[in-house]
Amino acid sequence: MRKISGMTLTIKDILEVLRDEVVEFVDFIGDGEDESFNQVVDLFSAYEKKYMDEYESLSNLPVISEDDINANFATIKNYYPEYYKGHALYKYREIMESLVEMRCPICDCSFAYSQVTLDHIIPKKKYPYYSITPINLVPTCYNCNMRKNDGTPSKILHPYFHDFITFDYLTVTLEVNEKEPTESIINLGFTELNSDDVNEINKVESIKANIDLYKLRQKYTDIINISFSKLIDEFQKVVSIQNDVYSINELKKYFKLMDIFMDSNDYNYVDEDFLRHLCIVEITQNTHFLSCLAEKLNIFVDYDTQIVESMEKLNNKIKESPLYNQSNTLELIKETLPMIMFIGLYKFTDKSLNLINYRGVYQKEDSVFKFKPEEQYLNSILAHQVFSINESLLLSKVQPKGQAGTEIVIPTGNKNFCILLVNGLFNIKSQKLNELEILIKKLLVKTVN
Ligand SMILES: [Zn+2]
Structure with a gap:
């Protein structure tokens, strides 16, 4: 809700227009026009003043009763339609609308999506004395006006007085x-x-x-x-x-x-x-x-088949040429598994993972050599779980922006870890991926420690 500034119209302005332009209003004032008109102005101006003085507790304003000496003036509400288009008070409605910059002061939404209405902050049914008083009329969208209906809250926020972001x-x-x-x-x-x-x-x-x-x-x-x-x-x-x-x-x-x-x-x-x-x-x-x-x-990308084929290849290669050291193990894994972009062996010291050996693409960044993961990530690593993450930490540092990938962390014992950056978004719950991780672990444990 936004405060509306610059509201200067008074009930006196309104009553003067009615006297000058609306024939029936003269009957309403009664005989002895000037004297009666001044009485009407005094009466409604006094109500208006009370409203301004007590805007923090409007719902406490007296509701009209049958034996009220001025009860007949309650029919003032019959002049509210003069605010409609083509009627005597329409110019004042336009002035009020010009104060709100094309937005509903209640809901903030643009009037471009809605018809503009005048909302009686305290309803005319219950408080007829305020039915045509400008300070009680706020331009709002049709939606807000209709949803509110005749409701009066115990505490009223009033756009001519209050501000609320x-x-x-x-x-x-x-x-x-x-x-x-x-x-x-x-x-x-x-x-x-x-x-x-x-x-x-x-x-x-x-x-x-x-x-x-x-x-x-x-x-x-x-x-x-x-x-x-x-x-x-x-x-x-x-x-x-x-x-x-x-x-x-x-x-x-x-x-x-x-x-x-x-x-x-x-x-x-x-x-x-x-x-x-x-x-x-x-x-x-x-x-x-x-x-x-x-x-x-990614449901149509059949990664499981790719993993099964990769494991087969890897097993065959091991049979052909036995592994003798760390570098040749990394080389073999990287060459056999086409989806691997990077394989790095890290040792955990001094709250960081320090790169010992690697194969594959990477950007020349210190963060890759000395990788300081967040605590949550670190805890999982130290708990010696094999796990894969799709929202990668290291990956985001080495990979061109926006490319798809999965990061796999394999603990190989003695605070050593292997981090694989895999091209493509693998289903991290896949049993096949899990089998591949276990196979790689088996190969690395032999040569890393
Ligand atoms: Zn609204």
């Missing part, structure tokens, strides 16, 4: 559908607003009430779901013309390219573009989603 509080999460990742569900939430400060607590309460009143959760959730399905459609069009394997890094790159704004700081409003940006941020950060998607896309 909605997008500071939004969060997006993906519920990944592992079998059909493109049919995952995206959810939007508001971060829990908490504070110990009394003023802040009140503000937070008003914000929450406002979100509920205008049903903003539903509105943004609808938009984000549309954004997600459009993004997936666009993505599928892009990949349908490529015929390649996809790594997580590649997929990230594709989705990032679809973001018109690269930086969150470019946004000022929660609108369709911003919600799409949030979608992309969540997609590119959700490794689980990307790996499911990568697996789905």
Whole structure:
């Protein structure tokens, strides 16, 4: 919600137009026009002042009762249609609309997608005295006006008085559908607003009430779901013309390219573009989603056959020429397995993996020789598990950007490790890949230690 500045119209301006241009209004004022008109102006101006003074607690304003001496003035609400197009007050409606810069001050969405309406902040049904008072009329999108209906929250956020940056509080999460990742569900939430400060607590309460009143959760959730399905459609069009394997890094790159704004700081409003940006941020950060998607896309690449053939070749080669040292073992593995881009033997010392011997492509970077992995990665290595990862750490350092690949780490004992960088996105749960890893381990253990 954004504050609207520059609102200077008063109920007096409105009543004067009605007196000068609307015939029925003269009947409303009654006999003795000038005197009666001044009384009406005084009465409604007093209400207007009360509204301005008590804008923090508008719901406490008195509701009209039958025995109120001025009850007949409640019919002032019959003049509200004068704000419609072609009627006496339409010019004032245009002035109000010009204050909001083509965006709904409640939901932030562009008016390009919606009709502009005037929303009674406190409803005219319950508070007829404020039915034509400009300060109670806020230009909003049709959607917000309709969703709010006649609701009045206990704490009202009012765009002529308050400011609240909605997008500071939004969060997006993906519920990944592992079998059909493109049919995952995206959810939007508001971060829990908490504070110990009394003023802040009140503000937070008003914000929450406002979100509920205008049903903003539903509105943004609808938009984000549309954004997600459009993004997936666009993505599928892009990949349908490529015929390649996809790594997580590649997929990230594709989705990032679809973001018109690269930086969150470019946004000022929660609108369709911003919600799409949030979608992309969540997609590119959700490794689980990307790996499911990568697996789905690479489903037709038969790597298991490639692995079986490679193992056969490797076994035959060993029979032909026995292995006698480390270099010749690495050479043999690298030559026999066409998908291996790099095979490196590392020793773990001083919290780093230090390269002892290698074969294959690499970029001349210190990070390859002295590889300092993150703790989580390191723990897995030290636990002596053979494991493969699709989102590679070393791989990202040695490989041209965006190329598909899998990284395999094989512990060979005595704090020695073999890291294989394999071309192509292998199914890391594949039994065949596991067998290949065990075979390589068997060969290396003999010569490494
Ligand atoms: Zn709106």
